[in-house]
Amino acid sequence: MTATATAAQDRKVHTTPHRIPLTRIVGVELRKSFDTRSGSWLLASIGIAAVVTTGAVIAWAPESEFSYGQFTLATGFPMSVILPIIAVLSITGEWSQRSGLATFTLVPRRGRVLLGKAIGAAIVAAAATVVTFAVGAVGNVVGSAMAGTPAVWDLDAADVGCFALGIMLMVFVGFGIGALIRNSPGAIVAYMIYAFVAPGLLAFLSFNQTWFRDARPWVDFKHNQDALLQGGSLTGEQWTQLAVTSVVWVALPLFVAVVRVLRTEVK
């Protein structure tokens, strides 16, 4: 009798645990973006880039051009490199570093992992927007004080919103490319081509081919994104062009990528 009692005690009691809440997945995915050496450098580089570009604007930009918008636009450039790379690596790391084996066995509903990563990337983009505008404000005050001119505050809430949206779209381009290619170097190269090589080629094309000049805003997503970073004075047509190009360049690839991630084999 004692023996059976002991055996019963030893036997593991099976209780079905609660479902992992999405907030926890978001927290873990955010942590994973920054708990490696490269991750912590990427995080630090958000702040460093904001401060360095602001300093560069103060040092080298003509004093007559000092304005809040100048500072945030300048900082927007390094952000458009760093943030998408964070988004790319958050996905490709699971394959390139093979940590996906652990990730997807702890959370086998891969869609929830992707959603957690997407929310995490959006949080990083939002935080980077805050950093950009905070550092930009300081730069604007310091810059104009050094120049002895009154600070020009040429941005309003709509501009902040547009900047955040522009950054967010870039992050999701990175996210989609990462999910599509699932290989860190490959996806980063693809993003660089998209962000820095393709716009130049498209601009070249539109300078030389009149037929493309009118079509470009309907094709060139990066062009429309950059317009967002420059401030919220988009016309109705520009918003439509942004929506159209967003669907083609962000939503469609993202959809294909997510479907493939959900179905593919994790090795």
Next chain:
Amino acid sequence: MISVAGVTKQYGSFTAVDDVTFTAAAGRVTGFLGPNGAGKSTTMRVIVGLTPPTSGAAYVLGRRFVDLPNPGLEVGVLLDASAQHAGRTGREVLTLAAQTMGLPRARVEEMLDLVSLTGDEPSRRLGDYSLGMRQRLGIAHALLGDPEVLILDEPANGLDPAGIRWMRDLLRGHADRGATVLLSSHLLHEIEVVADDLVVIGHGRIVANGAKTDLLATANIQVRTRYPDRLTDALGTAGVSYTAAGPAREGTGARPCRTLRVDADAELVGRIAHQAGVPLIELRDADGAGLEDMFLELTAATQRDTRQGAIS
């Protein structure tokens, strides 16, 4: 409990896993055996939902793995100890898993302690870990949620002898407390010592499946004598089959020894030898070699290193 029901996985025209069906029962250690590339790892990945099967299904604790609400607390998985971000520290890898499962931070330290990752080892990055350290971390990762099912692919890989003994005791203890343990290994001795049940797979197909004692019941007596000819004559007369084991001549002197492996129980072999008047030097269960023989025999058609002309 784990049940695999008619799982087939094809890659193009190549069939990696071919209609595999077996059950790993609670309270028992199930050894999953097969030559390299036989489909062990693929089957395990299908069980934990990483690889979608072409047909069939696998269930853990009565559910598909993907339907487990918080799998880490119910199923401990170690498929590849090296499959972690090289830039994370050992402690960080466990912390991420503990956070995902909703476990307290103290559990991480407990597990690091359990697998003897001590000193600065938990704070080192995985890129600087030896294979054995990764393996220990992987085992800690699997045990973190105190799961009642363990699925371990080659867990003894890279462990030192003390580590292998430690892991064997750990798995045995888990099974004795009612857990289901499924482990694969190419180290036959490891499986033979710890497993209660065996599933042998070759070329994607199950070639043997059952309790270890039943599977090893035949061809498991080893007998040694200085009069092999008289013994083999007697065995032949009694209709008992045997094979030569070990070298043809052991030792020196006028009468060197020979070792035979006999398909009969010890009592029968002893009686035959007694009636033939053959003095025996040794009569015992042929441990270790029994599983190896069975393994090679069962998977002969699918071995990489057999003679040319083997039929697949």
